[in-house]
Amino acid sequence: xxxxxxxxxxxxxxxxxxxxxxxxxxxxxxxxxxxxxxxxxxxxxxxxxxxxxxxxxxxxxxxxxxxxxxxxxxxxxxxxxxxxxxxxxxxxxxxxxxxxxxxxxxxxxxxxxxxxxxxxxxxxxxxxxxxxxxxxxxxxxxxxxxxxxxxxxxxxxxxxxxxxxxxxxxxxxxxxxxxxxxxxxxxxxxxxxxxxxxxxxxxxxxxxxxxxxxxxxxxxxxxxxxxxxxxxxxxxxxxxxxxxxxxxxxxxxxxxxxxxxxxxxxxxxxxxxxxxxxxxxxxxxxxxxxxxxxxxxxx
Numbered sequence: 001x002x003x004x005x006x007x008x009x010x011x012x013x014x015x016x017x018x019x020x021x022x023x024x025x026x027x028x029x030x031x032x033x034x035x036x037x038x039x040x041x042x043x044x045x046x047x048x049x050x051x052x053x054x055x056x057x058x059x060x061x062x063x064x065x066x067x068x069x070x071x072x073x074x075x076x077x078x079x080x081x082x083x084x085x086x087x088x089x090x091x092x093x094x095x096x097x098x099x100x101x102x103x104x105x106x107x108x109x110x111x112x113x114x115x116x117x118x119x120x121x122x123x124x125x126x127x128x129x130x131x132x133x134x135x136x137x138x139x140x141x142x143x144x145x146x147x148x149x150x151x152x153x154x155x156x157x158x159x160x161x162x163x164x165x166x167x168x169x170x171x172x173x174x175x176x177x178x179x180x181x182x183x184x185x186x187x188x189x190x191x192x193x194x195x196x197x198x199x200x201x202x203x204x205x206x207x208x209x210x211x212x213x214x215x216x217x218x219x220x221x222x223x224x225x226x227x228x229x230x231x232x233x234x235x236x237x238x239x240x241x242x243x244x245x246x247x248x249x250x251x252x253x254x255x256x257x258x259x260x261x262x263x264x265x266x267x268x269x270x271x272x273x274x275x276x277x278x279x280x281x282x283x284x285x286x287x288x289x290x291x292x293x294x295x296x297x298x299x
Contacts, residue, residue: 003027005294006094006104008081008240011039012280013270014110015065016287018074024295029102030069031094033080039112041065041280046128048140050280061280077102084109084240084266092265106265106297108290109241109253113271113278116232118150122206123230130212130227133234135159136279138227142167145226148215149173150203156231157181157189163229164192171223173198173215198223236272248274259290267293 005021007014010032021028041047041058048054050061079096084107086092095101115133117123123131132138135149139162147167149160152174158181160172172189177200179186189195198217205216206228214224236252245261245268246254252274259267269286271278 001027002091002103002105003029004104004298005029005106005108005291006031006092006102007108007110008084008094009039009110009112009270010034010066010076011110011112011270011283012041012062012065013112013283013287013290014039014108015069015074016284017108017110017269017291018069018287019072020288020291021294022069022072022074024291026291026295026298029075029077029104031077031079031081031102033078040114046141047137047280049137065284081240084244086244086263086265090265106267106294108259108267108269108287108294109272110269110283110287110290111237111240111272113234113236113252115230115234118203118230118232120203120205122208122212123228126206126208126212126228129210130208131206132227132229133231134279135162135229135231136277138229139163139166142227144168146224147171147227147229148203148223148225149229149231151231151233152176152179152181153231153233154181154185155233157185159229159231160189160195161185161192164189164195167227168194169225170195171198171225172196173201173203173217175202176200203228234271234278238272241266241268257286257289258293259286260293265297 004026007030041062083095092104143166146169148171201217203215204218207214253268255273267290269290270283
């Protein structure tokens with residue numbers, strides 16, 4: 001059969017899109033590369049900013065999203081997509097790693113973005129136990145505590161500004177003397193009494209017991225902190241669509257709230273698209289908007 005819409009990715013954006021598509025009586029299939037996956041949200045120890053569900057674990061929230069989609073009769077395919085083709089016809093061919101394929105009238109691409117890792121000892125061990133990649137998501141847990149922000153770009157500087165209004169002390173640790181981020185943000189941070197710049201240094205290890213208790217620099221200096229925010233930015237998973245649509249300089253797909261891209265019938269939702277805030281709530285919104293746009297397109 002030819003599906004009305006093929007949704008690539010089973011995180012909050014993809015599952016939200018699937019629910020809206022089913023409510024509109026579209027034949028929809030969610031294609032996921034991991035069995036019963038729910039996206040990066042499953043790695044969050046606690047989500048405290050999703051409306052109506054304070055304190056829920058990321059895993060549990062993702063499971064609730066998936067259960068909702070299953071109850072609506074959403075179809076799932078466990079496959080890894082290797083290519084998306086749209087040639088002369090109006091139909092997309094989504095090709096899988098095993099050589100099989102499906103045809104769809106439209107595609108909602110919701111493959112997400114992955115945070116750049118520091119790749120240092122302790123990072124993976126304390127993920128969700130003091131190590132975070134999202135200050136807006138997890139900053140409130142460190143109110144009145146000490147935190148380190150790793151990085152020197154706009155992501156790190158913006159995270160440090162946000163955290164400085166919550167934490168007792170913020171250490172901004174950057175391997176260079178100069179920052180790559182906006183000079184105006186640097187000046188704003190210099191005026192904050194609870195922000196300390198640790199420049200021309202790198203963290204070689206994140207330490208802890210049950211939770212993070214510090215970082216160790218490459219020169220052996222130890223800094224006691226309760227949390228570490230790795231702020232090296234994200235890598236959008238756009239390799240599959242980079243030849244089909246227009247990307248911005250950072251590799252995100254250029255699309256407004258409807259998710260409409262430069263290729264007719266191809267929509268994006270969630271962290272892969274150009275936007276300011278990348279959160280669960282905006283991913284869910286993106287999925288709803290993209291599915292609604294698909295309904296209009298198919299009409």
